[in-house]
Amino acid sequence: xxxxxxxxxxxxxxxxxxxxxxxxxxxxxxxxxxxxxxxxxxxxxxxxxxxxxxxxxxxxxxxxxxxxxxxxxxxxxxxxxxxxxxxxxxxxxxxxxxxxxxxxxxxxxxxxxxxxxxxxxxxxxxxxxxxxxxxxxxxxxxxxxxxxxxxxxxxxx
Amino acid sequence: xxxxxxxxxxxxxxxxxxxxxxxxxxxxxxxxxxxxxxxxxxxxxxxxxxxxxxxxxxxxxxxxxxxxxxxxxxxxxxxxxxxxxxxxxxxxxxxxxxxxxxxxxxxxxxxxxxxxxxxxxxxx
Numbered sequence: 001x002x003x004x005x006x007x008x009x010x011x012x013x014x015x016x017x018x019x020x021x022x023x024x025x026x027x028x029x030x031x032x033x034x035x036x037x038x039x040x041x042x043x044x045x046x047x048x049x050x051x052x053x054x055x056x057x058x059x060x061x062x063x064x065x066x067x068x069x070x071x072x073x074x075x076x077x078x079x080x081x082x083x084x085x086x087x088x089x090x091x092x093x094x095x096x097x098x099x100x101x102x103x104x105x106x107x108x109x110x111x112x113x114x115x116x117x118x119x120x121x122x123x124x125x126x127x128x129x130x131x132x133x134x135x136x137x138x139x140x141x142x143x144x145x146x147x148x149x150x151x152x153x154x155x156x157x
Numbered sequence: 158x159x160x161x162x163x164x165x166x167x168x169x170x171x172x173x174x175x176x177x178x179x180x181x182x183x184x185x186x187x188x189x190x191x192x193x194x195x196x197x198x199x200x201x202x203x204x205x206x207x208x209x210x211x212x213x214x215x216x217x218x219x220x221x222x223x224x225x226x227x228x229x230x231x232x233x234x235x236x237x238x239x240x241x242x243x244x245x246x247x248x249x250x251x252x253x254x255x256x257x258x259x260x261x262x263x264x265x266x267x268x269x270x271x272x273x274x275x276x277x278x279x280x281x
Binding site: 011012018042106110 | 198
C-alpha cells in the first residue's frame with residue numbers, strides 16, 4: 001500500500017486527517033514532515049494525542065524526509081504524509097521522487113494569500129509552486145475530506 | 158483574584174451552543190466564551206484565544222486530540238494561569254461556572270471529574 005496520501009495541511013494531524021482520511025483509507029502510519037515540530041518534543045507529544053494507539057507517527061525534518069521517502073513508500077502498510085506548507089511538499093516532490101499525487105487539504109488565510117477555495121488560500125507564489133509540481137507529472141488536487149470532489153490544480157491556482 | 162474565565166474551543170459551532178445552553182440553565186452570562194476553529198490555522202486560533210483571554214482561565218476543548226487541542230496547548234504552553242481540559246461536556250461546564258474562584262489547575266481537575274461522572278449508560 002505504502003503512502004496513499006501526500007497532503008498539504010497547515011493543521012497537520014487533526015480530525016480530518018485522522019478520522020476523515022484515516023478511517024477511509026485504513027491508515028496505519030502518519031509521516032509528519034515539519035522542521036519546527038521535528039525539533040520540539042512537547043509538540044510531538046501533542047500531535048500523538050490525536051492519533052489512535054495502533055497508528056504509528058513518524059516525525060521528520062525536510063532534510064531527513066528526502067532520503068527516507070523511498071523507505072516509507074516501500075512500507076506495506078497504508079500511510080499518510082503531511083506537510084504544513086506548499087514549499088515543503090515541493091521539496092519532497094523535487095528530483096523525480098516517489099510522490100505521484102499531492103492533496104491540498106487545508107491552507108488557511110494569512111496576509112498575502114487570497115481565497116482559492118473555502119479551505120485553500122494561496123499567495124501567487126504558492127499557486128505557481130503547485131502548478132510547477134503538476135508540471136513535473138505529479139497529480140495535484142484540492143480536497144479537504146474524502147467525500148468531497150477533488151478539484152484539479154488548474155481550477156484553484 | 159478575579160474569577161476564572163472559561164473558554165470553550167471547538168469545531169464548528171459546538172462551543173457557541175454550549176455557552177448558550179449554560180446561560181439558559183444557570184442565567185450566568187459572563188463566565189464562558191466560545192471560540193471556533195473555523196477557517197483557522199494555528200496562528201489564527203492563537204490570535205482568537207489571545208483576544209478573549211484577559212484573566213486566568215480554563216480552556217475546554219472538544220476532543221482529546223486534533224487542531225483545537227493543538228492550538229490551545231501551543232497557546233497555553235508554559236503558562237500557569239491557563240489550564241486545559243479535553244472532552245468538554247455540558248455537565249463539566251455547569252460545575253465550572255459555580256467554582257470560578259479556584260486556581261486554574263484545580264478548577265480544571267474539578268471540571269474534568271464532573272464531566273466524567275456525567276457519562277453513564279442508563280436503562281432504556
